Amino acid sequence: MKQKRSFKFKVFRGIAIFLIIMVSTFFVYVSSYYKSSSLALDALKSDSLVTVEENGDILFKPIYNNKNIGFIFYPGAKVEASAYAPIAKEIASKGYTVVIAKMSFNLAILSPNKAENIVSKHKDINSWVIGGHSLGGVMAADYALKNNKIKGLVFLASYPKDKKDFTSNQIKVLSLWGSNDKVANLNKIKEAKNVMPSDSEFIEIEGGNHSGFGDYGYQKGDGDAFITNKEQMSDTSKSILNLLDNLN
Missing domain, CATH: 1.20.5 (Single alpha-helices involved in coiled-coils or other helix-helix interfaces)
Structure with missing residues (x-):
């Protein structure tokens, strides 16, 4: 015994x-985890065009020319949500509501359906585009198939999980990556075109890298960028705005 x-x-x-x-x-x-740097922290301040609120997530609300289309963004793994504020604020300044989702422990894989609460909270938004950086893009793609209000999908240095097929979906897709990205699998990013609608846009940002999509410093293992992260974020904002404008 x-x-x-x-x-x-x-x-x-x-x-x-x-x-x-x-x-x-x-x-x-x-x-x-990777913390936000000065450009991102400055972009968290409200100004004459955009009101910024942090209440669980980070809301960028346009003051003028409000449109009924919104953009939800999932941060990359172990990256502070506010690091993507420059992109969000630039988009919001053109009339689109933007919400950066704050993930549990800065990992989108632990909060894959965070967009559900965001969509339900903003009843005034009829259509949404969802996107994410790296792991955030993977989880954003998963959610895009769950809600018919999602009309657009944005990948930043990212791609969907294996066996996710969007070819028969009416969703608008934009995929961006930096030519000097040494973190993401560039082959998988480019091969994702095979499972996306035929009108999807796949754009390489010449001289960009993985960490240039946010303002959080150099990410371990990444390649050197030949453009500033400010330039990369600006190019990214313009491409996302083009997708949003085409939904009107």
């Missing part, structure tokens, strides 16, 4: 130690 109790105790203790190690490892992993 004592031997059985001793064995059970050793098993439970082993499981407890394993769980403690796993949880500790997870929290060490998520506690280190």
Whole structure:
């Protein structure tokens, strides 16, 4: 009897130690993330064209020429949501409501349906475009197939999960990547064209890299950019605005 109790105790203790190690490892992993730099922090300030509010997510609301189309953005893995504020604010200044979703532990994979709350909260928006950077784009693509209010999909250095096929979908698709990206799999980004509608746009940003889509500094393992992240974000905003304008 004592031997059985001793064995059970050793098993439970082993499981407890394993769980403690796993949880500790997870929290060490998520506690280190890429934080927003000066351009992004400046873009979080309201001005004469855009009101910026942080209440769970980050809302960029145009003051003038409000359109009934909105843009939801999923950040890249372990990147602070506000790092994408320059892109969001530029788009909002042209009349489109933009919401950057804040993810649990800065990981979109832990909040894949965050867009559901955003859509339901903004009843005045009839149509939405959803997009994301890197892992955020993967999760955004998943959600795009779940809600018929999603009319557009934007990939920034990203691509859909295997076996996701959008060819028979009426959704407008834009895919952007930097020519010097050393983080994302560029072959998979380009091959995704095979599972997208025929009118999808696939655009390489010459001289751009992976981390240039946000303002959070250099991402480990990335290639060197030959343009500034300000230039890359500006080019990105213009391409997204073109997609949004074509939905009107």
